[in-house]
Amino acid sequence: MRRTAELLAVLLVASCSAAPGATGDDLEPVTFMAGFVPQANLPFVGAYVAKDLGYFADEGLDVDIQHSAGGGEHLQLLAAGEVDVTTQDAAVLLERRVDPGLPLVSIGLIGQKGQQAFVALADSGIESPADWAGHTVGFKGTPPPDVFAILDAVGIDEADVELVNVGFDPRVLTEGRIDVYPVFKSNEPDTIRGWGFELNIWDAADFGVPTLGLAYVATEEAVSQRPEMLESFMAAAIRGIEYARDNPAEAIDIVMGYVGEDADADHQRFILDTELIDAQSTLTDEHGIGWQTEFQWNELQEFLIRYEAMAIGGEVERAFTTEFLTGELR
């Protein structure tokens, strides 16, 4: 009887001396689905680091990290309640809120600039968008409004370029099938340079286009019914991003555990470094990583409407919240 009591006392002490917050059954289960396959996109890295270094557990969360193939299923699963938090490009978030009416809310805007840019081979003679006239300009799936905004900015008529759906293989650029190729800034430029090609790069943001990048996203229902969970999630994820900013080499070691050891660590580092730069702005300098304002979202929506990526606008003020970035709920 006495031994049993001692054993129970030991177990009680052991359970109390575990990580702050709680362990095992006490942790609140949360499913996070990254909006694409495993790689060092900054919002993904924030979650990877927070999971592996125990930041989520510190916040009382048991986060299951899943990955989408990138076809939009992560938004369907979020809306269906199968996923609690995901990631999505800001422009697509606005578009999907209006059509088909998904109740998406950005709870932290990590990419303060858009993800896409356009490149040409450095020896192609295309030195600026003003030289795009008479050339083929690629797009991935549908022509992004960025391309029309850049053409407007340099005074080129849309009819002067040939827009071509080029898919997702950058070899069409190096093999001369396309003159100007759309890239994800943090990804393909490094791959193409790795093949021995130098590039000229044009970012729509450099032409005054109000682009935004990836955000952490939850549903309106989760925002109203599980605010403490979302604040805890954001606190841990942003702590993970700050760790990656201050310790990029260690963060990449953690990332490699998700992308697989066969992946190119240097390439993952390029993705991380590029997105760390785009995660910073005067706003984040003042308020911290992930901050967002109605002005930013309004500008983006007006831009999308102007270039017909959206037929009508939605209620921008409901598309984002800074409620979970201030720590006031805890």
Added chain:
Amino acid sequence: MRSRTMAGSILLLTVLAAWEIWVRASGTPVYLVPAPSDVASVLGEDASGLLPAALVTLGEALGGLVLGGSVGLLMAVVVTFWGHLEQGVMSLALLIKSTPIIAVAPILTIWMGFGTGPKVIVTALLTFFPVLINSLEGFRSVDPAIADWFHSIDAPSRQYFTRARWPSARPFLFAALKVAAPLAMIGAVVAEWMGASSGLGRQMWLAYTNLDMPSLFAAVLVLTLLSAAVYRGVVVMERRTVHWA
């Protein structure tokens, strides 16, 4: 025959009605599962967009089917005449057949550009194999009595092929085409899905990435109807050319 058609129609309408009621009653959002009436609306409103897309896909599918079928048939003929080549030809065919199309399609685009060429080739890669296998089997399935008769007159191999092997292979060839024709439609759509400026595959890709499920289902329905029409076309051709079919 008429009662069978009616029974089929009633079954189809029942399924559609149950689907409609389930979606409405459960409040399932349209971005997860659309009701049949939502799909019908898209078909009505976007017919002018779906029809040209369907014609593009149909053209690519038929082009690929003709190319793939011709190559498959030619390989079967080669193996029939030169039996010692069988192992090499079949190994090559299996190699091509086993290669994931998703890995090949981007390379074809790099080689051939963004036009219809890569789509036709992808479709041909999917369709040649059933034609090869069935044709070969058909060439080898000559009625023993007919084969004995040709051997007894010491008929030249060319005459034996045209008078005995070819008639024997025709039902097998049409059986292969019945499999390959719907496969050709899928092949064209898969190729378009990887990157195209027109076609049903592109329509589906756009609808999928925009979470526009009614448009996606409408495009799938059009594809299904086209596949059925192509299949029916093969059946009609078979009836006209194979007298006992």
